[in-house]
Amino acid sequence: MAVTIRDIAERTGKSITTVSRALAGYDDVAPETKVLVRQVAVELGYEPNLLAQRLQKQRTDTIGLILPTFGPRFSDPFFSEFLAGVGNRAARSGFDLLVSTQPPGEEEINAYRHKVQGRQVDGFIVVRTRRQDARIDYLRRAGVPFAVFGRADGTLDFPFVDEDGVLGMRLMADHLARLGYRRVACIAPPAELMFAQLRLQGLREGLAEHGVLLEESQIRVSDLTQRGGYAAAQSLLAEARIPDAIAACNDLMALGAMSAAQSRGLVVGQDVAITGFDDIPMAEHSHPPLTTLHQPIYEIAATLTEMLLAIIAGKTPEQSQVILKPHLVIRRSCGSAAQPAQP
Amino acid sequence: MAVTIRDIAERTGKSITTVSRALAGYDDVAPETKVLVRQVAVELGYEPNLLAQRLQKQRTDTIGLILPTFGPRFSDPFFSEFLAGVGNRAARSGFDLLVSTQPPGEEEINAYRHKVQGRQVDGFIVVRTRRQDARIDYLRRAGVPFAVFGRADGTLDFPFVDEDGVLGMRLMADHLARLGYRRVACIAPPAELMFAQLRLQGLREGLAEHGVLLEESQIRVSDLTQRGGYAAAQSLLAEARIPDAIAACNDLMALGAMSAAQSRGLVVGQDVAITGFDDIPMAEHSHPPLTTLHQPIYEIAATLTEMLLAIIAGKTPEQSQVILKPHLVIRRSCGSAAQPAQP
DNA sequence: TGCCGTCTCCAAAACGTTTTGGGAGACGAC
DNA sequence: GTCGTCTCCCAAAACGTTTTGGAGACGGCA
Numbered sequence: 024m025a026v027t028i029r030d031i032a033e034r035t036g037k038s039i040t041t042v043s044r045a046l047a048g049y050d051d052v053a054p055e056t057k058v059l060v061r062q063v064a065v066e067l068g069y070e071p072n073l074l075a076q077r078l079q080k081q082r083t084d085t086i087g088l089i090l091p092t093f094g095p096r097f098s099d100p101f102f103s104e105f106l107a108g109v110g111n112r113a114a115r116s117g118f119d120l121l122v123s124t125q126p127p128g129e130e131e132i133n134a135y136r137h138k139v140q141g142r143q144v145d146g147f148i149v150v151r152t153r154r155q156d157a158r159i160d161y162l163r164r165a166g167v168p169f170a171v172f173g174r175a176d177g178t179l180d181f182p183f184v185d186e187d188g189v190l191g192m193r194l195m196a197d198h199l200a201r202l203g204y205r206r207v208a209c210i211a212p213p214a215e216l217m218f219a220q221l222r223l224q225g226l227r228e229g230l231a232e233h234g235v236l237l238e239e240s241q242i243r244v245s246d247l248t249q250r251g252g253y254a255a256a257q258s259l260l261a262e263a264r265i266p267d268a269i270a271a272c273n274d275l276m277a278l279g280a281m282s283a284a285q286s287r288g289l290v291v292g293q294d295v296a297i298t299g300f301d302d303i304p305m306a307e308h309s310h311p312p313l314t315t316l317h318q319p320i321y322e323i324a325a326t327l328t329e330m331l332l333a334i335i336a337g338k339t340p341e342q343s344q345v346i347l348k349p350h351l352v353i354r355r356s357c358g359s360a361a362q363p364a365q366p
Numbered sequence: 367m368a369v370t371i372r373d374i375a376e377r378t379g380k381s382i383t384t385v386s387r388a389l390a391g392y393d394d395v396a397p398e399t400k401v402l403v404r405q406v407a408v409e410l411g412y413e414p415n416l417l418a419q420r421l422q423k424q425r426t427d428t429i430g431l432i433l434p435t436f437g438p439r440f441s442d443p444f445f446s447e448f449l450a451g452v453g454n455r456a457a458r459s460g461f462d463l464l465v466s467t468q469p470p471g472e473e474e475i476n477a478y479r480h481k482v483q484g485r486q487v488d489g490f491i492v493v494r495t496r497r498q499d500a501r502i503d504y505l506r507r508a509g510v511p512f513a514v515f516g517r518a519d520g521t522l523d524f525p526f527v528d529e530d531g532v533l534g535m536r537l538m539a540d541h542l543a544r545l546g547y548r549r550v551a552c553i554a555p556p557a558e559l560m561f562a563q564l565r566l567q568g569l570r571e572g573l574a575e576h577g578v579l580l581e582e583s584q585i586r587v588s589d590l591t592q593r594g595g596y597a598a599a600q601s602l603l604a605e606a607r608i609p610d611a612i613a614a615c616n617d618l619m620a621l622g623a624m625s626a627a628q629s630r631g632l633v634v635g636q637d638v639a640i641t642g643f644d645d646i647p648m649a650e651h652s653h654p655p656l657t658t659l660h661q662p663i664y665e666i667a668a669t670l671t672e673m674l675l676a677i678i679a680g681k682t683p684e685q686s687q688v689i690l691k692p693h694l695v696i697r698r699s700c701g702s703a704a705q706p707a708q709p
Numbered sequence: 710t711g712c713c714g715t716c717t718c719c720a721a722a723a724c725g726t727t728t729t730g731g732g733a734g735a736c737g738a739c
Numbered sequence: 740g741t742c743g744t745c746t747c748c749c750a751a752a753a754c755g756t757t758t759t760g761g762a763g764a765c766g767g768c769a
Contacts, residue, residue: 025483027725038749043727053747070483074421075725078754083417090450097450098647098663104441106449107433110467119486122465124453140368140413142755143462249651282651291653304441308592308625310634310653320441370755381719386757396717418755421724485725713768722759729752739742 026067034063046071077142085119086331087144089134091151092124093246099275100303101320102150105172108324109148116332118145127153132161139167145335148172148327152217170331172323173217182330182343184323188221188300189228191316191349192270195298196229198314198351199268202358204296208241208266210255210276219244222272222300241266245276252279260287260295267295268357274299274306274315281309281356296357300349311355318349369410377406389414420485428462429674430487432477434494435467436589442618443646444663445493448515451667452491459675461488470496475504482510488678491515491670495560513674515666516560525673525686527666531564531643532571534659534692535613538641539572541657541694542611545701547639551584551609553598553619562587565615565643584609588619595622603630603638610638611700617642617649617658624652624699639700643692654698661692 028046032039037056045052045060052060063069077083088109090102110120121144125134135158138144146168149158156175163181171183199207209226212219227237243258245251252271259266260283269284271277277299281291289295292311299306302317326345333340371389375382380399388395388403395403420426431452433445453463464487468477478501481487489511492501499518506524514526542550552569555562570580586601588594595614602609603626612627614620620642624634632638635654642649645660669688676683 025485025725029725039726040728040749040751041747044748047727051747056747068483070480072421072725073484073486074417074426075754076727078415078417078421078724078756079726079728081754092450098443098447100441100443100446103443103446103449106446106465107435107440107467110465114466120465122449122453122463123457124450137413140411141416142368143416249647253651278648279651282653282655285653304592305621305648308596308622310625310628312625368755372755382756383719383721383758384717387718390757394717399717415755418724419757421726421754422756422758424724711769714766716765717763719762720760723757724755727753730750732747732749734746734748736745737743739740 025072026069027072028069030067031060031063031069034067035059081142083142083145084117085121085144086113086328086335087121087123087135087138087147088150089131089138089147090122090124091127091131093126097124099247100305101273101275101301104303104320105150105324108321109328112325112328113332118332132157135161136165139165146170146331148324148331153215154217154220155215156217168331168334170327170334172327174221175217179344182334182340184327184330184345184347185218186316186318186323186347186349188218188349189225191300191318191351192222192225192272193229193232194349194351195270195300195314195316196226196235197233198353199270199296199298199357200230200233200235202296204268204357205235206241206264206266207235207237207268207270208243208259209237210252210259210269210271210280211242211244212247212272213244219272226270247273247275249275249279249282252276253283254279256280256283256297257287260284260289265295268298269295270298272300274301274303274313277313277315277356278305278309281311281313292355292358298357302352306352307354309356314354314357315352316349317352318347323347368415369412370415371412373410374403374406374412377410378402424485426485426488427460428464428487429456429671429678430464430466430478430481430490431493432474432481432490433465433467434470434474436469440467440591442590443648444616444618444644447646447663448493448667451664452671455668455671456675461675475500478504479508482508489513489674491667491674496558497560497563498558499560511674511677513670513677515670517564518560522687525677525683527670527673527688527690528561529659529661529666529690529692531561531692532568534643534661534694535565535568535615536572536575537692537694538613538643538657538659539569539578540576541696542613542639542641542700543573543576543578545639547611547700548578549584549607549609550578550580550611550613551586551602552580553595553602553612553614553623554585554587555590555615556587562615569613590616590618592618592622592625595619596626597622599623599626599640600630603627603632608638611640612638613641615643617644617646617656620656620658620699621648621652624654624656635698635701641700645695649695650697652699657697657700658695659692660695661690666690 045057149171152173154176162169243255245255299315306313330340492514495516497519505512586598588598642658649656673683
């Protein structure tokens with residue numbers, strides 16, 4: 024049977040109040056008593072029952088993270104790194120991490136409600152924002168602490184960290200245009216995702232500055248996976264006039280696109296340029312290595328967690344709305360060496 | 367303020383006992399009362415306080431998963447898929463998933479102890495077994511329910527799912543040998559990992575059947591990441607006589623090795639064959655696509671979770687020791703087309 | 710009429726903590 | 740001798756549930 028505070032009380036001949044206070048380090052218990060109690064506690068291998076503690080304290084010391092997955096299975100190096108960032112930072116403050124997956128939709132808000140009202144978590148990290156984000160609306164209304172990776176349409180009155188997607192894709196567009204690419208295609212995420220919007224806009228604006236038009240017909244919407252990128256690129260490359268550059272909105276799709284180009288016998292970086300966004304570890308080791316935009320996923324996750332912890336503690340976070348500047352990582356997939364002829 | 371069972375009691379004029387029993391569906395409460403109570407419950411937006419419920423019921427309805435990470439950050443598509451498998455299966459039975467990360471070592475067992483004694487979880491999923499696995503020893507001794515992905519040295523008296531690593535690498539060795547490869551190198555995981563042992567053995571035995579010796583000098587130990595695979599392959603390829611095939615013990619290292627080979631101007635599948643193990647989604651879309659061994663990660667995770675849930679429920683799981691046969695997925699990275707000359 | 714079931718209901722205890730609101734005793738000062 | 744002030748301790752209430760062990764009302768039956 025598990026050892027409780029009551030066992031220590033009996034063993035030491037003190038009351039459970041005193042034991043509790045001794046363990047908590049209050050100074051209305053005699054030093055010798057403290058020593059005695061603590062000694063007996065380790066002797067008995069006492070560990071406090073967190074359920075009881077939390078019920079009493081009305082806090083859970085747990086933060087929630089509900090991953091919006093499309094299919095039931097998902098394999099995304101992006102999220103495993105993000106998760107590590109949240110988990111490690113949370114653990115450092117003695118917080119646990121409750122993880123679940125839930126496809127966007129009706130049930131999703133219920134999952135949040137359930138965890139909030141069932142007093143399972145003190146707050147949430149929200150990821151992969153949508154333009155109209157019901158999760159944010161709900162959490163705001165319910166007054167639950169939360170911190171968001173990404174922004175959303177409407178008033179930005181909540182704490183978030185986001186990368187500057189517009190700037191990022193402008194950098195990329197600039198890079199591509201300078202290399203002489205004129206017929207640029209894009210593999211975009213589903214339009215309801217907030218970053219789809221921003222990244223597309225950045226690409227469009229960046230190209231426009233060089234007098235290059237991003238044609239609507241050259242935009243394919245896909246699902247952020249390699250498989251999706253592969254299919255989108257196939258479709259782009261099956262046209263009569265193929266693009267000379269494909270800017271994918273994340274690395275996974277870019278890698279899929281590279282695979283598609285190669286399966287058609289094209290040399291990536293020579294016959295067609297392909298670029299990504301995120302700079303996952305894979306990007307460095309693909310063939311050719313992928314030109315992409317770097318964002319510090321682990322640090323973003325840690326920062327968000329820190330913000331959330333501050334809010335939960337009732338403090339105002341040091342920084343509560345952060346927009347990071349991604350930087351361009353130029354590798355081989357856009358052919359910096361072998362440049363296409365200027366038209 | 368949160369609505370409790372007491373609020374419902376006051377509103378309906380019944381006792382809290384009756385409300386509790388009505389909600390739980392006991393049949394010692396009148397049908398009309400049940401209806402009334404339930405109606406008021408939804409009216410008030412009642413959600414039970416899980417902390418209180420769990421404290422009383424002495425169960426947590428939560429399973430724990432502590433990921434053994436080497437560095438603080440890790441980005442592994444393998445685990446994100448595994449996580450989804452566990453999470454989804456657990457959710458289906460109303461269980462939560464508590465995730466944390468902890469590098470192997472002293473602190474690790476404490477992390478387990480802490481969660482067990484603090485009554486935070488009902489059981490654990492253990493991943494990436496070591497030959498001498500202190501986690502398993504501890505959980506077994508403590509009588510905590512658990513299920514393991516992988517095996518360990520010593521008596522196998524615990525529930526697990528594992529792939530047949532020996533068979534898998536034998537298949538691979540056979541494939542390589544049939545293609546005419548004679549000078550085979552291996553990038554192996556750290557020796558303390560159980561599957562390192564098994565996979566190396568399989569490779570060795572499989573090659574031996576074709577009269578090929580896996581030389582000790584051709585084995586490089588690495589850390590399961592792309593970066594590690596890259597470095598290991600660089601070291602192998604810097605030798606005077608380079609191998610004609612490199613069998614990596616997981617896909618991530620294989621992809622890193624491909625990158626290393628390519629950076630030295632070698633054509634993978636022609637100048638050197640490279641193979642992996644796991645069949646992560648990336649393997650299909652690398653260039654060239656990676657020959658590897660497939661294991662159904664998502665299903666493994668779901669199966670393990672099911673086993674664990676059965677044990678927690680006090681039932682004996684339908685199957686408690688599963689060894690899956692991985693199957694060979696032949697792609698281009700070992701040059702099935704362009705075979706090297708027989709020596 | 711008295712007894713026994715059957716239906717409904719409920720007060721109180723329990724889960725393991727923390728916090729509140731004192732209380733007893735020692736000691737000095739007046 | 741009284742009062743005040745410390746120092747150390749503790750009983751009881753509280754957190755929100757579930758379970759235990761009845762209890763009252765009512766009808767049927769001998």
